[in-house]
Amino acid sequence: MEDRGFDLENRLATLEENELKRTLSPVDRVAERGYFAQPCGSELPVLDSEEALVFASNNYLGLTDDQRVQNAARRAAATVGTGSGASRLVTGDTMVHRDVERLLAETKGAERALTFSSGYAANVGTITALEPDVIFSDELNHASLVDGCRLADCETVTYDHCDPDSLRAEMAARAQRAEASTDSRSGSKATPDGETESWLIVTDSVFSMDGTVAPLSEICDLAEEFGAWVMVDEAHATGLYVDGGGVVQAEGLEDRIHVQMGTLSKALASQGGYVAGSDDLIACLVNEARSFGFSTGLAPPAAAAASEALHLARHSDARERLWENVTHLRDGLETMGWDVPGESQILPIVVGDRRDALALEAALRDRNVVAPAIRPPTVPDGECRLRIAPMATHDQADVVACLEAIRAASEEVGLL
Template sequence: MTDRGFDLGDRLGEREEGDLRRHLDPTESVETRTRFAEDPKGGPPRFGEPALVFASNDYLGLAGDDRVQRAAETAARTVGTGAGASRLVTGDTHLHRALERDLADCKGCEHTLVFSSGYAANVGTVDALAPDVVFSDALNHASIVDGCRIGAGETVVYDHCDPDDFAARMAERERQADADESWLVVTDTVFSMDGDVAPLERLCDVADDHGAWTMADEAHATGVFGADGGGNVRREGLTDRVDVELGTLSKALGAQGGYVAGDEDLIEHLLNAARTFVFSTGLAPPAVGAAREALRIAGEGDRRERLWANVDPLRDGLEGAVFEVPGDSQILPVLVGDRDDVLELERAVRKRGIVAPAIRSPTVPEGTARIRVAPTAAHTGADVDACVAAFREARSR
């Protein structure tokens, strides 16, 4: 009989040979200092010595905040541990509606819709809009890429953060376009591996010139940028020019889930047509409660100031150790280039008690391997000094 199955052993072997095979290494807690265990497979984890974590997207340190944890507990006790069904069936609770009102206030828009994840929000939104053409930044997140694969008639990729190349590609497409084509421009506002910020206003200018809609992913900006943590779109005064704004509740807000923000027609269309919303159980109430409290803290407290007070000296220290650290955000990519060199650097800083991941192709382009360093508001000055010292020692060994 012909074997029409899948040789997954060979596939894993190929990943192993390319240093691309990944493992699940459990962590004891979501804190700035915690213990890790090597992948235990089916057994219990055996934790080693604690290490400082500079790899988390919990930028404001809210995942371990007592107030956020109490809000999650209260939601579980009063509403339930799970939503029980799709929100279009019975899973739409007063907590979901309250969070959506709070997000709309934070974003300065008419309405928001909460999804089970930021990934689901991106894929579901592009698919529901079903644009004839998407213009997508070359370094957009995988969830945007997958949304384009599923929902776009055609995807045109423009050079990273390059409004001139974007304008040229739009002009070229205009010459062959049908009059009734729908166009969508999609960009991250803060790029997760490069730490740079998209030139939103210039992108909006070009999009407006061609009558296209603009969609901005604020995953790494919500809670971090802007006077009230409203993100880059609001900080730059572009709320009325960005047609679709979305993001996640799982990074600076320390919870889980995603959201889309926009006008009433957009949200009504998505709750009817976004398959990742329609056919998914509603976001778990504890995550909703946690996100709502985290949003309040992010808007009212000093967490953002504490974060930036760690970002600047950490960047200065890494650059002082003769590392190249590009970007304009709380994400600090330490560029190395070579795949083997970046893995060696990752191991060296890990031996010195610092957890920061090596990022290499295909996550980033070949030859641009880097260590992604991400401080949080919960790190102390001593933690930052320890991180700099580990990189300095690893460089000079």
């Protein structure tokens, strides 16, 4: 019989040959430092290494091991249960869900918010539920936005990264094409069935591998000029800006952006994603987002942990401590000769060659600093990097130790 299966062994060998194969290396706790096991398969990992500083986590405010956040999760587990038990459309909707959604809506300046089981599910579910005719997508958008565009089965136009001029050119060109099918009765730009096209601009606010921040105000200007909607992914911004909001709040754009998406799994130290917007938007997602309706609701302990973390993001000094560490690290990296692009808490050290990136990662690990090399397919070949991300819970000595390790490691592998 002819074998119609899958040659997984050869695929894995190709990944290893190209230095693209990943392995898992468990850590004992999610915090600013921890003990890491050697890469392992399915066997029980053994923690026999020295404690290492973690400068690669999305746990930006360091709240995963905050006692107040942990206590909130414990109380929810004891009172409500460890899991939702069903889709929220069945029996999985609880008051804990409503509490975190109320707080998210308040923080994001929206009428209502809705939580999903993950940020990926939130993006894919929202885009496909909206069913746009045309999507304009930043070329470096997160994979969940890209996959949402694919699953929506619509025309997707990619514009140059964080470039309003490129976006304008693409929108103008698409408008000219639509004008050719103008409905002579209404004068509107029309789809083949005569209805007005729906346009959606999608962008991250903070780009996770580049540290760049989208020009949201200019994007809103273009959206209003062409009659489009705007969807912003605030996964790496939620909790870090004014009053615990994101870039949208920092720039006062709540009334100009139709869909605000974010995650509970980064600065908010939990799990899941959310979408904030109008009452009508959320009602539509409740009814039509398949990744919401056909998934078990967010676990109550996760929802409660996110609520407490968001409260702390708004009312503690965690954000200020994070940005102090970011400034210290950025200044130190630039002083030693590294060009650090972007203007966020994500500090990429772009080395180019994947072997150089892997060598720098290993040299840092030898100095008990964890900052994994980022390689294809996450970033393009030739743009490999280390992604340095401090936490609010790193103290000044930790930041100094990280900088000293980067300098020594860079000199060891010949990059400085």
